[in-house]
Amino acid sequence: MKKIIVTGKGGVGKTTVIATLARLLAREDNKVLVVDCDPSMNLAMTLGVPLSAVMPIAEERANIHEELETSMDDGHEEIEGLIDEIIDDYIIETDDGVKLIVMGTIPYGGSGCLCSSIALLKLLIGYIRSEEHDFVMIDSQAGVEIFGRGLASEFDFSLVVTEPMPKAIEVARHILKLSKDLGVKRQIVIVNKVEDDTDYAGISRQLGCSEVYPVRYDHRVIEADKKGVLILDYVPQAPVVDDVKRIKEEITGV
Ligand SMILES: Nc1ncnc2c1ncn2[C@@H]1O[C@H](COP(=O)(O)OP(=O)(O)OP(=O)(O)O)[C@@H](O)[C@H]1O
Ligand SMILES: [Mg+2]
Incomplete structure (x- = not known):
């Protein structure tokens, strides 16, 4: 099982x-x-799942952080059981077989603090049964909070997404350093929305990362987005899809 975290501005x-x-x-x-x-x-x-079908754990299990604290006191097997239960209850399967879990915002101590959602995520990926999944991928909120609470060392890959814009590149540089320092095994930078005149080599140099992959800008990605579909269904042959395939090959080692 490979665990992948996706971050960026x-x-x-x-x-x-x-x-x-x-x-x-x-x-x-x-x-x-x-x-x-x-x-x-x-x-x-x-992923084509209607919002009405989404069951955010935070809303369905409002007292999840108390359950977690109790299970942590009760030991390893209790946590494993709780994580199994959460995965079974809240997985949504999409048409093409991708399984999805939505965390939602888990309030902690009456506030909307994200800490407990990160704590739950850490348990989830730490205790997930590796034989049941080949890839576990985390889509995170913009920024670096996701690397808090010792979460980073759980991951095999950090996919740092940026645009060819100075502010996004600066955020990517910061995330890259953090994810490296905190122990993610391999860092891959994705420069998305690359155009013909993008100084791609300059961005690679700026980021000091040897694994930098471009994904081309394509207005049809936005068109597809507006129609509520993915570019993969809208224009399967689009060059931008080939660019993502290249990254997939890198991750699978093909
Ligand atoms: N290669 C591309 N070419 C053109 N537009 C793109 C490309 N990739 C993404 N977009 C568009 O950029 C916008 C942001 O994309 P997306 O929601 O995937 O970003 P995000 O990083 O997940 O955003 P957020 O930080 O809000 O979660 C969308 O309108 C999307 O259609
Ligand atoms: Mg997003």
Whole structure:
């Protein structure tokens, strides 16, 4: 089982990339679980799941953090049981076999703090049964909070998505350093929305990362988004899909 975290500045294309990647992997008979950790919960729609079918754990199990604390006191098997139960109860299977879990915003101590959602995520990916999933992919909120609470070392890959814009590149540089320092095994940068005149080599140099992959800008990605479908269904032959396939090959080691 490979665990992958996708991060980057807001709006750079994290959800588009992860949804396309997940579906490409599932088409090749991989068992793929994606976890939406972004409070705005866009991943379901991007995967073609209507919002009415989404069951955010935070809303369905409002006292989840108390359950977690109790199970932690009760030991390993209790946590494993709770995690199994959560996965069984809240997995949504999409048409092409990708499995989805939506975290929602889990309030902690009466506030909307994300800490307990990160704590739950840490348990979820730490205790998930590795034989049941080939890939577990996490779509995170923009920024670096997701690396808090010792979560980073759980991951095999950190996919850092950026646009060819200075602010997004600066965020990517920061995330890359954090994810490296905190122990993610392998860092891959995805420069999304690349155009013909993009100084791609310059971005690679700036980020000091040897594994940098481009995904081309294509207005049809936005058109597809507006229609509520993925580019993969809208224009299956689009070059942008080939770019994501290239990244998939890197992750699967093909
Ligand atoms: N390669 C691309 N070419 C053109 N537009 C793209 C491309 N990739 C993503 N987009 C568009 O960029 C916008 C943001 O994409 P997306 O929602 O995937 O980003 P995000 O990083 O997940 O955003 P957020 O931080 O809000 O979660 C969407 O309108 C999407 O259609
Ligand atoms: Mg997103």
